[in-house]
Amino acid sequence: MSLDKELSEYTAKTHLSRALHDEALAVMPGGNSRTTTFFDPYPFYFQRGQGAHIWDADGNDRLDFNGNYTSLILGHAPPDVIKAVQQVVEAGLSFPGPTEHEIRLAEMLTRRVPSVEQIRFTNSGTEATLNAVRLARAFTGRPKLAKFEGAYHGTHDWVMVSVSPDPKAAGSRKRPKAVASSAGVPPAVLKHTVVLPWNDAEACEQIVEAEAANLAAVIVDPLLSNGGTIPPAEGFLERLRALTERHGIVLIFDEVISFRVAWGGAQERLGIRPDLTTFGKIVGGGLPVGAFGGRADIMGFYDPRKGGARISHGGTFNANPATMAAGVATLNALTPEAYARLDALADRLRGGVTRLLQATRRRGQVTGLGSLFTLHWTSEPLTDYRSSRPKDPEMPIRVFMGLLNEGILLTQRGLGACSCAMSEEDVDRFVNALARVLARG
């Protein structure tokens, strides 16, 4: 089916969402507050979520493999999390100081992730990476930050570089150029950003060796989650760890998404100990959250005792009790058995999609680890951001729209996640729906 046909089926099913979008247009640019969730001609409006399902304003029921961009690892409205939040908010919504809930979540995270000796909370993953980068600069006294081409770390200026650049404007594969990912990112940011090619250890070593004296940190999403969920090649992160250690460069693991792949996050699964780690999404149990933590000697820059903190970190709603309680209740439910079940569900999905693509001789692949997966529409070996770009640029949105019409919600770029609320039948429904979408065109 052509994209036009998929769109007309979508618009025919979503009249009330269109009416809401028209109202929104009068008061918000493009009618929304979240660039990534917009799609043409208008996004549908969410009304309710329960378990693995969401319902829109027109009453359409969809299976949710988006999970608020991988945040909702237990599915929608898990009763224990709702109960924990209800109990907390009845005692007051927020306070001008700490509550016990913050200690409990900090204890859980530091226990799960041994590299995180001390931790602080924010309200978003963006604030978490912002603070981790500032901290690395303060600790090392160096100005530059290295990041990987294709990696997303939130929306502050320091990481809005080379997120999804046009390769034609981004220099060579082995020596990528820093390209602004948004209007308004000043040239000073580009001057202080070093861009690295994912999974090319030799090229990374050459670039980092040349810049080492000025490099405060390398920030890395250990699964390149938002850049295609392309797990690291064997030995790649080990070499990056050794390289950064040799040069006194702070290694930041951005586990905002990848933390969901194991009890102790991707770092446990991959056996690497970073200096700092950033968190978000699942650790807030569905409420706004971020956190950053790591070596106690580095985190000490935030210690306000004895003459004051060297880095100020305010935030009216940092560590707010509702988020902290939702995080505790969520992590409590994430037992080793829950991770094993999530892995099995996503393995089943990846296996089903791979067999489908082979049987239909489609140009495509599915990648992922643990409960995460990403659909790709190329048959090139997937090693980095550039190799993951689809041969037909319209394909991801055609599949996204086609799946929506089949009652399945994914992300537009093909990233998805299984939740604890899903069953094997749900996963098989995904594969069968994808088969129908592909059969249409």
Ligand SMILES: Cc1ncc(COP(=O)(O)O)c(C=O)c1O
């Ligand atoms: C790896 C990664 N880091 C940081 C962020 C930013 O988190 P937030 O959207 O909570 O600001 C995201 C968001 O998707 C992310 O995927």
